[in-house]
Amino acid sequence: MNGSDGVNLVWLIGCLVLVVSALSVRRMSLNMLVRATLGWAAIILVVLFAVAHRYELAAAWSSLSNRLGLEEQQAEGSTVRIRMSADGHYWARVKLNGVERNMLVDSGATVTAVSQDTAKSAGIQPADGLPAIIATANGNVAAQRGRIADLTLGPLKMHDVGVVMSASFGDTDVLGMNFLSRLHSWRVEGNVLVLEPVRPTAGTETSQRN
Template sequence: MNDDQTINLLWGIGALVLVVSALTARRVSFGMLVRSFLGWAAVAAIAWVAVVHRYEIESAFIAATERMGLAEQTTDGETVRIRQAPDGHFYASVTLDGTPLRMMVDSGATITAISAETAANAEIDTDDSRFPVMLTTANGTIAAKRGNVDRVTLGAITTHDLGVVVSPAFGDVNVLGMNFLSRLASWRVEGGTLILVPPPPNPSAI
């Protein structure tokens, strides 16, 4: 056991002792103590499951809202429609190499940008042999690494070998940029809805 693990164990034991002492001082019965412990253990277990399976839960939630007609994103044939969010942006349910996530569609972004966490979860490799890309953002100039996503799926739309930039400076923001939109047959905004039309079926075109 390393030093960090030892410290964490001591903190845990100390916290448990404090809780038990507080309950004892209030003359709480042993049965109540056990029930309280089991209750907190159940809460911790649910939180752990939610974190580990967050992508599967998100996919199930999206599927359920689509069935109820409440989804922000719908597919009509091969055309994808995305309703504008209250903050004025359009958020797409996308999969990158099979990993589902929510991405903001931004025609002002030249290239698709993903966070370092997203790149790790989707197992997207970056090219460390090339100089980083310098990007100008609202928070200043940042350095980002180049990478490629083998397969990007948005509703009925699928494209391959999409270039991306990756940086921890993006935080938890993932942006679908013009290098994706330019591959479509067309895209437009009508009445607060973003409409994405895929190109005709042609393996060499997408």
């Protein structure tokens, strides 16, 4: 083997080493990419499942919390007490025409508001007439007006409650001041929201339209 052949052999071996090294690095990167892709796919599937079955999951969690004594909403006679959630808000378990939803209790909202999905499930029909203009965090939005025939929050029962509905509300349902104002009183004690019903007296109407 002459010197020229030796140099060519060295170059050939060097090239082979570089190719093998490149393939090894690429193979490792591909494995990592596959694992990362599968991981994100699993996360996306879990999120999609949770969104699609959010109401069933909420009901299951409520049932489990009740069994473990962790229930955030409790009734003491005709008074309802709701503990503050981890997000700093008060969420009430409410039935709208018999359909159960978790609703945000918001004293800053003038009127009770529900998503279109909730309105459809509860059979809340939009009323005729001009839409209501509602101020939201994203600006003013137009919403359809309607009436909730029966609203139940534990032992608290109301009839013919005004409501607005719009796709712009997303999935959040809100109990507003037109609900709170029909109570005898509502207040916050520590981190617990206390809702007390009107005490009926002889000759006094126990409910009013809002």
